[in-house]
Amino acid sequence: MEGKNNIVFPAETLELVKKIIARYPEGKQKSALLPILHLAQAEWRWCSPEVMDYVASLLSIKPIEVYEVASFYTMFHLEPVGEHVIEYCRTGPCCLMGGVEVYDHLKKRLGVETGGTSADGKFTVKEVECLAACGWGPVFQIREKFYMHLTKEKVDQIIDELGK
Amino acid sequence: MKILTEHIEVPGIETIDVFRKHGGYQAVEKALKKMTPDEVTEEVKKSGLRGRGGAGFPVGMKWSFLAKPEGVPRYLVCNADESEPGTFKDHYLMWKSPHTLIEGMIVSSFALGANTSYIYVRGELMYVIHILEKAIQEAYDKGLLGKNILGSGYDLDLYVQSGGGAYICGEETALLESLEGKRGNPRNKPPFPAVKGLWQCPTVVNNVESIAATSWIVNNGGDAYAQIGVGRSTGTKLISASGHIRKPGVYEIPLGITVEDFIYSDEWCGGIRDGHKLKAVVAGGSSVPILPAEMILTTATGEKRLMTYESLSDGGFATGTMLGSGGFIVMDETTCIVHNTLTFARFYHHESCGQCSPCREGTGWMDKVIKRIELGQGRKEDIDLLVDVAKKIEGNTICPLGDAAAWPVSAAIRHFRDEFEWHIEHPELATQPGAVYMRPGASWSN
Numbered sequence: 349m350e351g352k353n354n355i356v357f358p359a360e361t362l363e364l365v366k367k368i369i370a371r372y373p374e375g376k377q378k379s380a381l382l383p384i385l386h387l388a389q390a391e392w393r394w395c396s397p398e399v400m401d402y403v404a405s406l407l408s409i410k411p412i413e414v415y416e417v418a419s420f421y422t423m424f425h426l427e428p429v430g431e432h433v434i435e436y437c438r439t440g441p442c443c444l445m446g447g448v449e450v451y452d453h454l455k456k457r458l459g460v461e462t463g464g465t466s467a468d469g470k471f472t473v474k475e476v477e478c479l480a481a482c483g484w485g486p487v488f489q490i491r492e493k494f495y496m497h498l499t500k501e502k503v504d505q506i507i508d509e510l511g512k
Numbered sequence: 513m514k515i516l517t518e519h520i521e522v523p524g525i526e527t528i529d530v531f532r533k534h535g536g537y538q539a540v541e542k543a544l545k546k547m548t549p550d551e552v553t554e555e556v557k558k559s560g561l562r563g564r565g566g567a568g569f570p571v572g573m574k575w576s577f578l579a580k581p582e583g584v585p586r587y588l589v590c591n592a593d594e595s596e597p598g599t600f601k602d603h604y605l606m607w608k609s610p611h612t613l614i615e616g617m618i619v620s621s622f623a624l625g626a627n628t629s630y631i632y633v634r635g636e637l638m639y640v641i642h643i644l645e646k647a648i649q650e651a652y653d654k655g656l657l658g659k660n661i662l663g664s665g666y667d668l669d670l671y672v673q674s675g676g677g678a679y680i681c682g683e684e685t686a687l688l689e690s691l692e693g694k695r696g697n698p699r700n701k702p703p704f705p706a707v708k709g710l711w712q713c714p715t716v717v718n719n720v721e722s723i724a725a726t727s728w729i730v731n732n733g734g735d736a737y738a739q740i741g742v743g744r745s746t747g748t749k750l751i752s753a754s755g756h757i758r759k760p761g762v763y764e765i766p767l768g769i770t771v772e773d774f775i776y777s778d779e780w781c782g783g784i785r786d787g788h789k790l791k792a793v794v795a796g797g798s799s800v801p802i803l804p805a806e807m808i809l810t811t812a813t814g815e816k817r818l819m820t821y822e823s824l825s826d827g828g829f830a831t832g833t834m835l836g837s838g839g840f841i842v843m844d845e846t847t848c849i850v851h852n853t854l855t856f857a858r859f860y861h862h863e864s865c866g867q868c869s870p871c872r873e874g875t876g877w878m879d880k881v882i883k884r885i886e887l888g889q890g891r892k893e894d895i896d897l898l899v900d901v902a903k904k905i906e907g908n909t910i911c912p913l914g915d916a917a918a919w920p921v922s923a924a925i926r927h928f929r930d931e932f933e934w935h936i937e938h939p940e941l942a943t944q945p946g947a948v949y950m951r952p953g954a955s956w957s958n
Contacts, residue, residue: 371630371671373585376711378693382676386635413693420695420865421676423635435636439597440798440855441754441841477679477859478597478798479636482839483752483760492638 355402361387365406377407381417385424390491394425422476430465430472432510435489438475441482446499450486451475453500457507470511513740515728515748516721517764520608526643528650531611539727540656543619544664547730552623556726558734560746565591565682565719566797566837567912568821571726577706578624579714587715588621590631590723591687595679597798597859598839601750602720604762606633606640610647614670616723618656619730621668624716628669631720632687635675644672679863683911684717686865697867698911721750742768745820749835751780755842758782771795771817771824772809775842788844792927795824796836798856799916801923802849803833829923848948849931853924854882860917871914874905878921885932888939895932899925 357365365384372379384406388399400414407414418424425433436451455473458466465472481487484496495506524530531537543552557572578586590613594602606613613631621629633641648670651657659667673691675681681690685699688710709715725747729737738746745767754760757775759782765774775790776783784790793808794800810817812831817823824835843852861879866872878901881894902918909915925932934949935942942949 371669371673373711376692379673379691381693382635382690383674385676386638386674407693409693417676417693417695421635421678422862423677438855439859440794440852441598443851443855444755444841444843444847476636476677477862478595480594480600480603480634482598482600482754482841483762484600485754489636492642494639 353398355392355398357387357391357406361391369407378409378413380407381409381414382421385414385418389424393431394427394429396428428465431470432490433472433474435474435476435479437477437479437481437485437487437489439478439482441478442485442487445485447486450498450500450503454488454503454507457504468511471507513748513766514764515737515740516605516612516724516750517609517762520605520612525609526611526647528611528647528654528656531609535731536611537615537656539615539730540618541662543622543730544662544666549623549625552619552726552730555729555734556623559725559729559737560734560741560744561722561725561729561737562745562821563719564721564725564749564838566596566799568835571718571722574706574718575620575624575716577704578716579707580625581714585628585713586624586626587710587713588617588624588626588629588723589684589687589691589710589715589717590617590629590720591682591684591717592631592633592637592720593675593679593682593687594720594837595634595682595863596837596839597856598754598794598841599752599797599837600754601752601762601838603637603640604752605720605724605750606637606644610640610644611651612724612727613644613720614647614651614657615727616725617670618651618661618668620716620718620723620726621670622666623726626716627667628671630671630673630691630710632673632675632681632691634681635677638674641672641674648672678865679859680865680911680913683913686911687717688715695865697865698913700910740766742818742820743822745822745835749819749838751819751838751840753781753840753842756785756788756844756847757842758785765819767818767820769819771819774819774840775809781840781842784842784844788846790842791845791847792843792849794833794839794841794843794920796834797839798841798859799919800834800836801829801832801919802853802927803831803923804927807831807927808833829919829926833923845950846946846948849924849928850882850886850935850942853921854879854886856920857882857917860913864913864917868909868911868914870905870908871917874901874914875917877901878917882921885935886942888935888943890932890936890939892936894936895925895929898922 404411486498519534562568681696686696705715790805812827861875902922906918
């Protein structure tokens with residue numbers, strides 16, 4: 349099965365999709381939606397309408413069933429994003445540890461406001477709610493990796509490293 | 513006394529061989545070979561174990577409500593959607609020692625007669641999902657999952673499900689909707705999940721820590737578990753300690769130690785960070801009422817407050833709070849309560865699923881009104897307006913998110929009204945960077 353604009357998972361991801369669908373009883377393949385949206389986002393960086401239509405076709409559900417879910421959960425990017433999406437925790441415990449000041453520094457360093465993407469397309473900065481890492485704050489996440497105990501200096505190092 | 517974290521720092525404990533060397537999977541051997549499902553349930557009932565996700569409902573009783581119609585599959589779903597601000601204990605446990613949860617899942621699924629179980633993990637913890645999946649594969653390879661486990665005739669398949677970033681999915685019916693591939697809108701109850709849960713089949717949803725504790729209960733008996741703790745607060749509890757303390761982290765405490773010990777003892781938080789004094793604590797995750805220093809340390813009747821369900825809630829909301837999820841957020845005198853409350857109000861506004869009007873609209877109003885107070889544009893009547901909005905959300909929604917959103921706002925005003933008033937009366941001072949209101953004559957507890 350192939351979506352518009354040649355959108356199709358690589359063969360090994362398609363194998364994984366099959367395995368995920370097999371976790372649920374016959375006819376309940378819709379349960380695979382969130383796991384597969386994660387795979388799609390890892391593949392195409394964001395969930396474009398074409399990507400969501402493709403996911404719908406894989407699960408034999410209507411496209412609207414994918415749109416309404418993707419738009420409900422904050423992890424799915426419905427607009428194009430940069431190479432690295434920095435998801436910065438803005439909730440109380442991280443703020444207590446100086447999270448606001450570090451966040452201001454990050455935005456200044458990249459020259460972006462919340463939601464924006466740096467001019468070189470490398471970084472998108474998003475504010476997220478609590479990441480369940482409160483004792484290790486301030487915290488942000490890039491894809492699967494947590495960056496903890498952030499300081500302005502640490503943020504600079506991370507940006508230097510990833511911006512290369 | 514450690515039950516869940518005794519071996520958590522042992523190198524390699526995330527692998528099945530090291531885990532077994534330290535007594536891992538003995539509960540599976542014992543339960544599947546020597547006990548009946550009902551006997552396991554009976555021990556869990558005797559233990560007095562209460563739901564560790566926040567509600568504190570007795571686990572054994574919850575299990576006993578599970579409907580068991582012939583020919584209909586039953587499910588156990590582990591709630592690992594840990595998202596309550598201040599709470600990171602499940603994250604820690606699954607990351608460090610995934611087999612602790614998997615062992616509990618096998619024992620608990622056996623007790624409930626479930627042959628397929630799911631661990632629903634918040635999607636942000638994708639790296640933890642990979643850790644769990646690797647550990648589950650190890651358990652399959654050793655015959656601890658799959659068909660005819662250890663020759664007992666019992667079959668169990670265990671899968672990890674990823675969430676997508678939504679606090680509401682920690683509410684059990686929203687979690688089930690999400691597991692069915694839908695938006696996380698909580699369901700009306702009844703019917704309860706125990707009767708109609710996942711795919712309309714009987715389902716038990718339990719927190720990570722609750723499920724993990726069942727292995728120890730099987731190994732040592734419910735009575736032994738009940739001997740730890742005080743009164744109806746039995747056993748140990750994982751406390752996530754964050755904020756202005758010397759040693760933030762996850763601590764397993766026997767329920768019943770004093771709050772003072774927990775904050776100041778070197779065994780736990782190690783006291784307030786150097787040169788500062790305790791101002792306030794949110795003891796059980798962002799949704800429980802904040803208490804000023806003197807009230808968190810001592811009850812209204814002058815007794816030392818204990819880390820138990822009962823003692824923390826002593827005095828009701830007038831002078832007490834709740835143990836909740838054990839998300840223990842400590843604030844020193846540099847903390848602006850208005851700003852902290854704003855982050856919580858913004859959180860609930862963002863996380864409301866939008867299904868019930870009082871919550872959808874009310875969380876937005878509270879967020880906006882506190883924001884304008886914080887920005888120095890507050891009006892005199894705003895404080896009473898906030899109290900009124902909170903009151904109108906509370907108890908008027910399908911799920912407890914409404915209460916969870918209302919309580920932190922009303923409690924902050926109850927105990928720190930003068931800070932809100934100061935922001936409104938002195939915007940030029942309150943909007944200075946780092947400005948914090950100091951109560952006249954305040955000598956925050958040390």
